[in-house]
Amino acid sequence: RLSGLQGDQNRTLILATVDVNQFRQINMENTGLFARSFLFKVMCVLIMFLTANGDVSYSVPEEKKIGSVIGNLARDLGINVKTLTLRKARLDVDEGSNRYCDIDMNTGDLIVAERIDREQLCGPATTCTLKYEIIIEYPLELHxxxxxxxxxxxxxxxxxxxxxxxxxSELAIKGARYAVNEAHDADIGINCVQSYKLKENPYFSFLFHNKPGQEKYELVLEKELDREEQKDIELLLTAFDGGNPQRSGTAVIHITVLDANDNSPVFSRPLAYVAENNKPGISICSVTARDPDWRQNGTVLYSLVSSEVNGIPVSSFLSVNGDTGVIHAVRSYNDNTLPAGGTLKLHQNDPFGASVITLNTTGDEEVRIA
Ligand SMILES: [Ca+2]
Ligand SMILES: [Ca+2]
Ligand SMILES: [Ca+2]
Ligand SMILES: [Ca+2]
Known part of the structure; x- marks a missing residue:
C-alpha cells in the first residue's frame, strides 16, 4: 500500500507496476533483509517520480506557423530527450479530433502541428486553452x-x-436619437471594437456607450433637418478596435429625410392682367403656384374664395379651374361692374394652410391679379 504518497493536486499521477509473482517469489525465497531492501527501493523510485513531475502550461499566439515551437516539453518535464522515442512519448488525442500540436521527438519541443484559429476554437470566450495528456512509457507516466x-x-x-x-422626419427636433446596429469584431478584449467615429457633418453626432448592459450606439441630431433643402444625407461611420496595428470597418448610413407638410403654396408671379369686356366663357389668364413639399403635401388646388363685389358674388364674374389655375370669365364685365378697388380672392387648397392672392380691378382695361 502506498497510502500517504499522493502528491498535491497539481502533481501528475504516476502509475508504477511491480510484478506480484516476482515479488512473492522473492518474498518466499528471501524472507530476510533482501526482500525488505527491494521493497524500499521500489518505494523510493515512486516517491521520486511523484515529486519530480507536474503539469506544464504554455501560452502561444493563435495563427502561428506550423512547426513553431510552443515550448520544450522534455526539459519542462525533466525527461531526457534521447529517451522520448524509446519511451513512446505521445500526446493523447481522441481519434478524429484535431491535433493542433505535436512533439518533436528529436528536440523534445512541443510544436504547432495545425492552424490554430482562436476565433474558430473558442469564439467570444475570454480564455481559450488546449488541454492534452502526454503519455510516456517505461515507466508509464501521464502529464x-x-x-x-x-x-x-x-x-x-x-x-x-x-x-x-x-x-x-424633417420635423425631428434637435437632440433626437436614432439607434443603429453596432459593428462586431471576432477578436476579444482590446482587439475587439473600442471606438466609433462619425465623419464630420453638420447634422449628426454619434453616441457610443460600451458599459456592459447599457450599450448605446446612437445618432444624435445636432441640426434640424429640412427635406426641401436636403432630402438625402450620407454619413460615414467607422468602428475601430484597440489592437496593434489597429483595424477598422466602415458603414455608410443613408438618411432619408421624410417630408412633412411644412410649406404653403406660393404663386409664381406677383401680377396678372386681364382685359375687361370679355365674352362669357373665354379664358382670361392662368395662375400657378408651387409648393416644395412632397406629393400630397405639395399638391396645389385652386379655388375662388367666396366673396362679393357690389353685392354680387365674385363667382358670377370669374371661375378658376381647380387643377390648372386657368381663370375664365363667367360673364362679360367692365370696370363699372367689377369696379376699381373691388377684390377677388383666389386661394390654393393646401392642407397645411391656404395662400391668398387678390384680384384688384385697375379701373381701366385690366383686372389685376396680385
Ligand atoms: Ca483573433
Ligand atoms: Ca480586431
Ligand atoms: Ca405643403
Ligand atoms: Ca416639407
Whole structure:
C-alpha cells in the first residue's frame, strides 16, 4: 500500500507496476533483509517520480506557423530527450479530433502541428486553452499539458450591413436619437471594437456607450433637418478596435429625410392682367403656384374664395379651374361692374394652410391679379 504518497493536486499521477509473482517469489525465497531492501527501493523510485513531475502550461499566439515551437516539453518535464522515442512519448488525442500540436521527438519541443484559429476554437470566450495528456512509457507516466491560446488582432470590426438606412422626419427636433446596429469584431478584449467615429457633418453626432448592459450606439441630431433643402444625407461611420496595428470597418448610413407638410403654396408671379369686356366663357389668364413639399403635401388646388363685389358674388364674374389655375370669365364685365378697388380672392387648397392672392380691378382695361 502506498497510502500517504499522493502528491498535491497539481502533481501528475504516476502509475508504477511491480510484478506480484516476482515479488512473492522473492518474498518466499528471501524472507530476510533482501526482500525488505527491494521493497524500499521500489518505494523510493515512486516517491521520486511523484515529486519530480507536474503539469506544464504554455501560452502561444493563435495563427502561428506550423512547426513553431510552443515550448520544450522534455526539459519542462525533466525527461531526457534521447529517451522520448524509446519511451513512446505521445500526446493523447481522441481519434478524429484535431491535433493542433505535436512533439518533436528529436528536440523534445512541443510544436504547432495545425492552424490554430482562436476565433474558430473558442469564439467570444475570454480564455481559450488546449488541454492534452502526454503519455510516456517505461515507466508509464501521464502529464497534463495546458496551452493557452493568445488572441491576435486578425479580425477587423465589421457592420452587419455596409449600408445602413434610416428614415427621419424633417420635423425631428434637435437632440433626437436614432439607434443603429453596432459593428462586431471576432477578436476579444482590446482587439475587439473600442471606438466609433462619425465623419464630420453638420447634422449628426454619434453616441457610443460600451458599459456592459447599457450599450448605446446612437445618432444624435445636432441640426434640424429640412427635406426641401436636403432630402438625402450620407454619413460615414467607422468602428475601430484597440489592437496593434489597429483595424477598422466602415458603414455608410443613408438618411432619408421624410417630408412633412411644412410649406404653403406660393404663386409664381406677383401680377396678372386681364382685359375687361370679355365674352362669357373665354379664358382670361392662368395662375400657378408651387409648393416644395412632397406629393400630397405639395399638391396645389385652386379655388375662388367666396366673396362679393357690389353685392354680387365674385363667382358670377370669374371661375378658376381647380387643377390648372386657368381663370375664365363667367360673364362679360367692365370696370363699372367689377369696379376699381373691388377684390377677388383666389386661394390654393393646401392642407397645411391656404395662400391668398387678390384680384384688384385697375379701373381701366385690366383686372389685376396680385
Ligand atoms: Ca483573433
Ligand atoms: Ca480586431
Ligand atoms: Ca405643403
Ligand atoms: Ca416639407
Amino acid at each position: 497534463r499539458i495546458v496551452i493557452e491560446i493568445i488572441d491576435i488582432n486578425d479580425n477587423s470590426p465589421a457592420f452587419a450591413k455596409e449600408m445602413i438606412t434610416v428614415e427621419i
